[in-house]
């Protein structure tokens with residue numbers, strides 16, 4: 001959670017939004033500090049885009065309050081908020097330069113200042129060379145980079161980003177992530193919705209997981225990165241004798257051919273295993289974590305917030321064809337992640353991490 005003393009660029013309190021009789025946001029609270037990069041995970045249909053559209057003023061809340069950059073009058077700070085939508089529509093007959101100049105003119109840019117700003121953003125996103133080519137000839141990745149340029153055109157204080165790498169091939173994804181990392185260095189506050197754990201890992205300071213119309217769990221990404229429950233050490237030169245020595249270190253050591261798996265990993269156990277291997281002149285080739293703590297936290301949180309009736313939000317991240325069943329169950333009737341953590345030691349650790357610390 002963000003400390004009360006930190007200036008909040010996003011300050012949302014008790015936000016409700018329904019489409020007809022489908023409740024999407026049900027008392028959502030969120031604070032994001034200046035310069036922070038916050039990532040929001042949630043199943044398909046959890047309401048992530050709805051939340052962004054509310055922040056942009058495209059939609060009005062049914063109840064609750066949204067303050068951005070210190071004001072609830074969102075129309076006053078429109079130019080200080082950049083937006084990269086999941087799917088941007090382009091007039092394909094424009095060139096990249098024409099497109100950005102067209103948008104700039106709408107935002108009040110003129111003359112040399114406009115040209116300079118457009119050229120600067122084209123350079124940032126690596127499109128200078130192709131700036132005068134028609135957009136019809138651009139790849140999806142290039143179009144997404146152009147989308148980042150348009151979102152940055154007015155040098156916004158706050159950047160709202162919706163699923164930035166959706167539909168891109170691995171190279172396109174890498175380019176966009178690298179680019180957003182550069183953007184992150186420019187001190188904008190970032191709010192990113194995604195389905196991809198590696199984007200949270202690489203782009204965010206803090207992660208929130210959305211379930212049942214609220215942010216059910218928030219954690220610092222650095223704290224989660226520090227939790228590795230299970231690791232595998234790949235080696236060369238393992239012998240039966242070394243295996244025997246390793247097994248005496250504890251029940252969480254599993255030798256499988258030329259690799260050692262440590263379940264219930266701890267720094268002390270890991271050090272003891274490595275020391276034993278090195279003392280026996282076994283070559284250590286690689287040490288790898290066996291699960292992503294962010295993914296684990298996500299899956300466990302979604303599971304923990306299942307409806308008591310057995311209905312639950314689908315894990316759409318893994319199955320795009322499934323649409324979630326949205327709950328209207330009162331939040332107090334939903335099993336809390338904390339309760340679930342009582343039964344799962346790793347989840348308990350994940351849920352406790354950073355609990356008492358404020359950013």
Ligand SMILES: Nc1ncnc2c1ncn2[C@@H]1O[C@H](COP(=O)(O)OP(=O)(O)OP(=O)(O)O)[C@@H](O)[C@H]1O
Nearest residue numbers: 019022024042043044045046047048049050051326
């Ligand atoms: N204009 C609308 N009218 C009616 N229902 C809508 C509208 N927009 C969104 N919804 C519904 O609201 C719910 C939340 O949608 P939203 O797009 O905000 O979720 P999301 O978390 O962004 O999903 P995804 O990850 O699939 O992009 C979904 O059930 C969706 O079908």
